[in-house]
Structures are given as structure tokens and as C-alpha cells.
Amino acid sequence: MKILTETQTAPPAETRTSLTSKGGGPRADRLFRSMALAAGLLVLAILALILITTTRQAWPALSDQGLSFLTSREWNPPAGKFGALAFIYGTGVVSLISLILSVPISIGIALFMTELAPRRLRGPAVTVIDLLAAVPSVVFGLWGILVVAPALVPIYRWFNDVFGGIPVLGKLFGSPVGGGRSFMTAGIILAIMITPIIISISREVFATVPSADKEAAYALGATRWEMIRGAVFPHSFGGLVGAVMLGLGRAMGETIAVALTIGAAVQVTPNIFAGGEAMPAVIVRQWGESSGMHTAALVGLGVVLFAITVVVNLIARLVVNRAEIRMKGAAS
Amino acid sequence: MTAATRPAPAGATGSPVDLTRRSLLRRRRLTNRVVTSAIALAPLIALVPLGLVTYTVISKGFAVMSSAFLSSDVTFSSRRLGGVGPAIQGTLLITALAALIAIPLGVFGAIYLNEYGKQNRLARVIRTTSDVMTGVPSIVMGLFIYVSWVLLFDAQSGLAAALALACLMLPVVIRSSEEMLRLVPDELRQASLALGARKWRTTVTVVLPAAISGITSGSLLAIARAAGETAPIVLVIGLVAKPEWNLLQPNVALPQLIYSNASSPFPIAQDRAWGAALTLIVIVLVTTIIARFVANRYAIKER
Numbered sequence: 001m002k003i004l005t006e007t008q009t010a011p012p013a014e015t016r017t018s019l020t021s022k023g024g025g026p027r028a029d030r031l032f033r034s035m036a037l038a039a040g041l042l043v044l045a046i047l048a049l050i051l052i053t054t055t056r057q058a059w060p061a062l063s064d065q066g067l068s069f070l071t072s073r074e075w076n077p078p079a080g081k082f083g084a085l086a087f088i089y090g091t092g093v094v095s096l097i098s099l100i101l102s103v104p105i106s107i108g109i110a111l112f113m114t115e116l117a118p119r120r121l122r123g124p125a126v127t128v129i130d131l132l133a134a135v136p137s138v139v140f141g142l143w144g145i146l147v148v149a150p151a152l153v154p155i156y157r158w159f160n161d162v163f164g165g166i167p168v169l170g171k172l173f174g175s176p177v178g179g180g181r182s183f184m185t186a187g188i189i190l191a192i193m194i195t196p197i198i199i200s201i202s203r204e205v206f207a208t209v210p211s212a213d214k215e216a217a218y219a220l221g222a223t224r225w226e227m228i229r230g231a232v233f234p235h236s237f238g239g240l241v242g243a244v245m246l247g248l249g250r251a252m253g254e255t256i257a258v259a260l261t262i263g264a265a266v267q268v269t270p271n272i273f274a275g276g277e278a279m280p281a282v283i284v285r286q287w288g289e290s291s292g293m294h295t296a297a298l299v300g301l302g303v304v305l306f307a308i309t310v311v312v313n314l315i316a317r318l319v320v321n322r323a324e325i326r327m328k329g330a331a332s
Numbered sequence: 333m334t335a336a337t338r339p340a341p342a343g344a345t346g347s348p349v350d351l352t353r354r355s356l357l358r359r360r361r362l363t364n365r366v367v368t369s370a371i372a373l374a375p376l377i378a379l380v381p382l383g384l385v386t387y388t389v390i391s392k393g394f395a396v397m398s399s400a401f402l403s404s405d406v407t408f409s410s411r412r413l414g415g416v417g418p419a420i421q422g423t424l425l426i427t428a429l430a431a432l433i434a435i436p437l438g439v440f441g442a443i444y445l446n447e448y449g450k451q452n453r454l455a456r457v458i459r460t461t462s463d464v465m466t467g468v469p470s471i472v473m474g475l476f477i478y479v480s481w482v483l484l485f486d487a488q489s490g491l492a493a494a495l496a497l498a499c500l501m502l503p504v505v506i507r508s509s510e511e512m513l514r515l516v517p518d519e520l521r522q523a524s525l526a527l528g529a530r531k532w533r534t535t536v537t538v539v540l541p542a543a544i545s546g547i548t549s550g551s552l553l554a555i556a557r558a559a560g561e562t563a564p565i566v567l568v569i570g571l572v573a574k575p576e577w578n579l580l581q582p583n584v585a586l587p588q589l590i591y592s593n594a595s596s597p598f599p600i601a602q603d604r605a606w607g608a609a610l611t612l613i614v615i616v617l618v619t620t621i622i623a624r625f626v627a628n629r630y631a632i633k634e635r
């Protein structure tokens with residue numbers, strides 16, 4: 001007893017102070033913590049600053065045009081008319097085309113990597129997707145404008161010849177523009193660029209499907225596809241929606257590749273083989289020659305783009321997070 | 333008795349039930365075959381654009397590549413090819429500066445999230461915000477720096493471009509570093525704390541070194557992405573033809589050269605764009621490969 005109490009007594013004062021002083025005292029701890037906190041808060045500050053500064057800069061144009069900024073299709077800088085409908089429409093069409101092309105292939109690749117591929121093929125598959133993600137967007141744009149667009153014109157012609165007479169499809173597959181720079185070309189290039197992000201999120205989602213579910217499906221006599229349909233898809237539906245929305249956010253914000261391949265025609269047309277213009281593309285294209293109200297209107301386009309992509313990304317993240325939490329609950 | 337009189341199911345007469353694949357309905361077998369082959373084909377479809385892009389950039393880029401091209405000054409002439417020397421220097425300079433700004437801040441942010449905030453409300457908000465910030469279009473980041481920096485000082489500059497790139501890198505660095513810090517086992521922290529080290533000392537001398545290769549590789553990937561960014565740079569960097577070391581002056585970058593030459597009708601400008609594209613891809617690839625190498629070494633050490 002006595003020995004025990006003796007060992008429990010505090011060490012002499014000098015040793016204790018020397019021990020603590022090595023760390024620089026509690027002040028150093030507090031300083032370090034607040035530095036870390038400040039760096040974390042910086043993210044919030046930047047996002048808030050983006051919203052405030054750009055909105056303030058764009059305000060003259062936004063208040064001058066009012067709602068017609070979003071609903072008018074007349075974009076005429078010399079006359080002071082700034083209606084962004086054609087750009088919003090272009091962004092929508094191009095993003096939609098890219099999703100239609102990219103989503104099935106991306107989910108297929110993600111399924112291949114998680115469910116189908118033999119182990120020795122998974123590494124190379126990941127490398128290919130990483131390389132695809134590493135190619136800068138401007139290089140895709142260069143390739144799109146100089147190689148892809150001209151090469152696609154005959155194919156567009158063929159589509160127009162075959163489907164041109166059919167009521168609805170004929171409007172969609174109208175006569176192509178000469179150089180091939182069009183909604184469709186921009187959509188194809190975008191599809192290539194958003195594939196890696198959709199794949200990487202889908203893979204994470206598929207990886208959370210509990211193997212008990214998969215084995216149960218096999219035990220009931222399911223084929224591999226029936227297992228995927230019955231065990232993997234129901235489990236990962238929410239996460240896949242999130243993955244597609246992240247791809248959508250990426251597609252809407254992509255600037256340079258779209259600017260080079262979409263054709264710079266301010267028009268609202270159902271013809272996907274015709275030239276168009278998208279929100280980010282018009283900003284970078286007209287930036288150099290703009291001034292005054294024109295610049296304010298371009299910044300205003302940026303504000304609209306920012307708002308849309310933040311909402312899309314926020315919903316996507318919430319969907320993915322919720323899906324992940326639910327899955328983890330099911331797995332445990 | 334009743335069992336004997338019941339008609340036996342087809343394919344199971346006498347013998348035990350057939351459990352091999354042959355007993356499956358033809359439709360099920362066929363669907364399975366078709367869908368799995370489609371899935372197996374999907375990666376090949378992704379391989380096509382990658383192969384075509386690489387092939388075109390290499391073949392067209394090598395046609396103009398020479399040491400003169402890599403070192404000459406920039407020109408927009410329709411007769412002379414010029415070079416990309418100032419643009420290589422500008423890209424490296426701007427990207428390095430952006431990394432110097434973004435990586436320390438990002439690592440500090442990650443330290444807050446993983447070592448201090450953990451799952452509290454503020455940390456969760458910061459996490460979601462940086463996820464959302466990774467999705468902010470790069471052009472919006474360019475506009476932001478333009479209205480809050482370029483207009484303020486009335487000058488397009490290399491520094492403004494670096495700031496725009498740093499804003500783009502910051503959330504990526506935060507999230508990837510946090511992932512790496514989370515992998516550091518708690519026993520290490522506890523051991524260090526038990527030895528009497530303060531929390532900041534534990535973080536700096538124990539946690540960070542344990543995660544450093546993961547953080548490095550994540551940061552290098554962020555650098556590789558930033559080096560290829562075009563839209564924000566085009567808005568805020570201005571344009572020069574000669575090498576520029578002063579960061580407060582306008583500068584020139586490789587992606588910007590590719591963009592401005594790509595839509596030119598002159599073949600020589602297009603050649604210039606291909607040459608610049610090859611240079612840029614080599615820079616990005618080298619960074620990515622180094623990142624991969626660092627990450628792999630880390631993985632081996634973990635095992």
C-alpha cells in the first residue's frame with residue numbers, strides 16, 4: 001500500500017516543467033489548432049467570396065436585364081441586349097448528350113472492374129482510366145476540333161439521310177454544319193471527359209454491396225447478370241444517381257473542350273448536328289473583346305453557372321453520402 | 333404415394349435435379365451471355381479515344397518537336413513556327429507557385445478535419461463544402477480571381493493565374509490528405525501522446541511523416557491536373573511572347589497557347605498547338621507517374 005502511494009505521487013516539479021516545455025507549452029498547441037482551423041475555414045470563405053464578388057460584379061447586367069437574362073435568346077452586346085437562353089440551352093443539350101453516351105459505358109466499365117474482370121486485368125483497367133482522366137481538357141479540345149469534328153461530318157450526313165424524313169428524328173438529326181463543330185461533337189468529347197469521374201464513384205458504390213447479398217443471389221441459381229440486376233443494382237441505385245449527377249456537374253462546367261468543338265453559333269435549335277454555344281464557352285470566347293456591361297453579363301453567366309453546379313454537386317454529394325451510410329448499415 | 337403419381341418436371345426424370353448451366357432457360361442463358369459480353373466490351377470502348385488522342389498528339393507533336401521549338405519565343409505569326417519556351421517556363425512557374433500556396437493550406441485543413449474536427453458539425457460542413465468546391469467549374473474560379481484580384485490591382489499577371497490554380501487545387505489537396513491522415517493508425521498517436529508529446533508535436537513529428545508519401549502523391553496528382561487547366565488562366569494571365577520571371581507581370585502558359593492556336597485556320601498555328609500539346613502532356617504524365625511511384629512505395633511500406 002505504502003509503496004503504491006509513493007509511486008503515485010507526482011514527479012519533482014523540475015522534471016514536469018521540462019517535459020511540458022518541450023512541446024512549447026499549451027500556447028503552441030492552441031496556435032497550431034487555430035492555424036489548422038483557419039485553413040479549414042478558408043474553404044468556406046473562398047466559396048462565399050466567389051458568390052459575393054462575382055454577383056456584385058455582375059449586378060449591373062443582371063438588374064438591367066432582369067428575368068430576360070435567363071429567358072431571352074437575344075445576345076447582342078453592341079445593342080446592350082443580353083439574353084442567355086441560347087447558352088443555357090446549349091449547355092443543357094451538350095450535357096444531356098454526353099450523359100446519354102457516357103453513363104451506360106461508365107457503369108459498364110465500373111461493373112467490369114468490380115464484378116467481372118479477372119484480378120490481373122483490374123490494375124491495367126484502373127491505369128487506363130487514370131490516364132484518361134489525366135489528359136488535359138484543352139488537349140481533348142484540340143483533338144476534337146482538328147480531328148474528330150471533320151471525321152464525324154460524313155457520319156452526321158448519313159444519319160441525316162437516313163432519319164431526315166422521319167417526323168421527330170428528322171428535326172433532331174438535321175443537316176450537319178460544314179466543319180462538324182456542333183452540339184453532338186461537343187457532347188461526344190465531353191462524354192469522354194466525364195467518363196473517369198462516373199467510373200470512379202460507381203466503383204466505390206459497387207464496392208459497398210455486401211458479398212453476402214451477391215452470394216445469396218448465386219445460391220438461388222442466379223446467373224451473373226441476374227445477380228448484378230438483383231443484388232448489385234438495387235443496393236447501389238442511390239449512389240449511381242449521385243455519380244451521374246457529379247458527371248453532370250463536370251459536364252456543365254467544362255469550358256475549353258466545349259468552346260473549341262461546339263461551333264460558336266448563338267441559336268436554339270433541336271438539330272444536334274448544328275453549331276451552338278454553351279455558358280462557359282461563351283465566357284472564355286468573348287472575354288478578350290468585352291468591356292463594361294458586356295463583361296458584367298459574362299460574369300453574370302458565371303454566377304448562373306456557379307449556382308447551378310453548386311446545387312447539382314451538393315445534391316449529388318448528399319445522395320452519395322446517404323447511400324453510403326445506408327449501405328454501411330446494411331453491411332454490418 | 334402421391335409423389336409417385338405426380339408428373340415429374342422436365343429434365344429431372346429419374347435422375348437428381350440437373351444443376352448445371354445447361355438446365356437454365358435458354359433466354360436466361362442468352363441474356364447473361366449478351367450482357368456480360370457488353371460489359372466486357374465497355375473498357376475497350378474507353379480505350380479507343382485514349383489511344384486515338386495519344387496517337388494523334390504524339391505523331392503530330394513529334395513532327396514539329398525540336399530543341400529550337402522548346403526554347404524559342406512565342407509567336408502568332410502565320411509564317412514562322414516560333415516555340416514554346418516562355419510557355420513552358422510560365423506553366424512550371426505558375427503551377428509551382430500555386431502548389432506552394434495550396435499544399436500547405438490544404439494539409440493544414442486536412443489536419444483540422446482529421447485531428448481536431450473529426451465528426452463535429454463544422455468539420456462536416458467543411459468536408460461537404462470542399463467536395464462542392466471540387467465541382468465548381470474552373471472558369472468560375474477564373475472569374476472569381478479576375479473580379480477580386482485582377483480588377484483590384486488592375487493587372488493581369490502570373491500571380492493571378494497561380495491564385496486561380498491554387499483555389500482549384502485546395503479542395504483536392506484537403507480531401508486527399510485527409511484520406512491519408514485517416515489511414516495513420518491511432519496507436520501511433522496514442523504512443524506519442526503517452527510519451528508526453530503535445531498534440532501539435534505528435535501531429536507534426538508522428539502523424540504527418542507516417543502519411544507523407546500519400547499526401548505527396550495526392551498533391552502531385554492535384555498539380556498534374558492544375559498544370560493542364562486552361563479556362564481560368566486564359567482569363568487572368570494576359571499574354572507575353574518572351575520569358576517572364578516577374579510574377580506581377582503578364583505571363584504565358586502552355587494550355588493557353590494550345591487554346592489560342594487550335595481554332596486558327598493556318599496549318600502552322602495548328603502545328604504549334606500540337607507541339608505545345610505534346611509538351612504539356614509530357615509534363616502532366618511525368619508528374620502523374622511520379623505520383624504513382626510515390627504512392628506505390630507507400631503501399632509497400634504499409635504491408
